């Protein structure tokens with residue numbers, strides 16, 4: 001989870017308060033002290049932290065609260081609200097509409113991650129059925145066009161640029177015109193990096209904006225500069241109509257909290273965050289679910305969206321039908337693995353479940369398990385249809401195993417390991433027998449009342465297995481029983 005350490009510290013402070021027998025002034029002060037320290041360590045501006053502390057103390061007047069009031073809930077709610085207030089500029093950004101051409105221009109400092117974010121943004125929309133296109137108007141940095149071309153080609157997104165033309169204005173206008181004619185609905189213009197002292201480059205940026213008339217200008221900000229994000233965002237806003245912000249490199253930067261809150265203070269909403277160098281390391285930034293996850297309260301809607309993005313709705317019932325009949329074949333295991341790889345790191349997914357902080361699974365474990373899945377899939381690629389669809393454990397004769405090993409370039413032992421894993425998985429999967437298959441629409445209606453059964457049906461069983469199958473999930477939910485109330489209270493269930 002992004003800012004996992006900060007989330008962990010705040011959660012621990014809240015937990016310590018919950019463990020106290022009586023909530024009095026001292027307990028509240030200690031809790032606030034710990035939260036304040038965590039926020040300052042994550043570079044949040046001292047004034048914002050001070051305001052948060054004062055506001056909470058004003059809202060939570062322990063003397064005035066009549067007996068019977070649930071003080072813990074009131075304090076937790078106040079902390080949740082104040083954190084949301086800190087990150088929410090209270091003004092939504094322009095949202096492009098699918099099917100209607102929009103021009104989106106990316107601006108920012110050198111090396112802030114514009115080109116990377118442009119492609120991630122295009123890819124994110126392409127996955128949802130948009131027709132995006134990329135224009136490289138960065139004529140300043142040698143290699144910028146190659147970088148964009150490479151990224152765009154990888155993601156199969158049309159691009160426009162030139163190795164010889166040095167006028168960014170000309171390229172931007174031509175690119176936008178070309179893609180408008182091609183009926184692209186999201187035309188993304190990448191521009192050169194610039195610093196506020198570079199007056200000529202700022203003027204050039206203004207001219208590109210004037211010529212292409214973007215519907216939205218996105219300012220891309222590297223989170224490692226922390227609070228300085230405020231000044232930079234302001235400087236860009238003075239030259240072009242910045243409508244939204246993407247904060248990049250949120251992976252592993254303690255200053256991310258500072259950058260997020262500083263940018264929000266400029267009244268420009270942060271709409272996405274970059275969490276790594278890969279195309280999928282990109283998350284929608286929505287204040288309430290973000291704070292909910294930060295406090296370990298889960299993000300149901302995010303989890304369900306992610307699952308539905310990866311496992312298409314029309315394939316889910318078919319997939320589950322087989323499982324509900326008690327049939328678990330190697331082909332189903334293959335499909336599960338495929339979905340799991342698409343879902344991304346398990347820790348990211350788990351952080352959307354209430355009560356879980358991403359610290360649950362180490363990066364090393366993640367890499368290892370992903371490598372294992374890929375290895376297994378390569379071996380399964382060498383199997384025949386009969387082998388993949390069989391439920392007869394005796395089918396896998398020695399000669400078949402040797403053929404699969406040869407075909408996939410792996411050792412016989414590796415194939416045996418994979419078959420052993422399949423056997424182990426068969427047991428928990430057989431527990432899915434008789435499960436009611438959700439009808440269309442049921443998936444998205446999972447809300448704060450989501451129970452173990454509903455959740456187990458929505459999770460790809462491969463992932464379910466990673467958390468210990470139905471039993472593991474049941475235990476997990478039991479352990480989280482106490483946080484269920486908090487989740488509802490924090491609005492984590494219906495954002």
Ligand SMILES: Nc1nc2c(ncn2[C@@H]2O[C@H](COP(=O)(O)OP(=O)(O)OP(=O)(O)O)[C@@H](O)[C@H]2O)c(=O)[nH]1
Nearest residue numbers: 110111112113114115116193248249274275276277
């Ligand atoms: N870890 C991490 N690295 C990122 C992220 N976003 C971008 N990067 C890396 O940051 C570096 C700079 O990214 P670019 O996209 O080239 O930045 P740019 O703003 O286009 O650079 P200029 O065109 O020179 O201004 C590259 O090495 C990217 O891989 C992120 O979210 N996390």
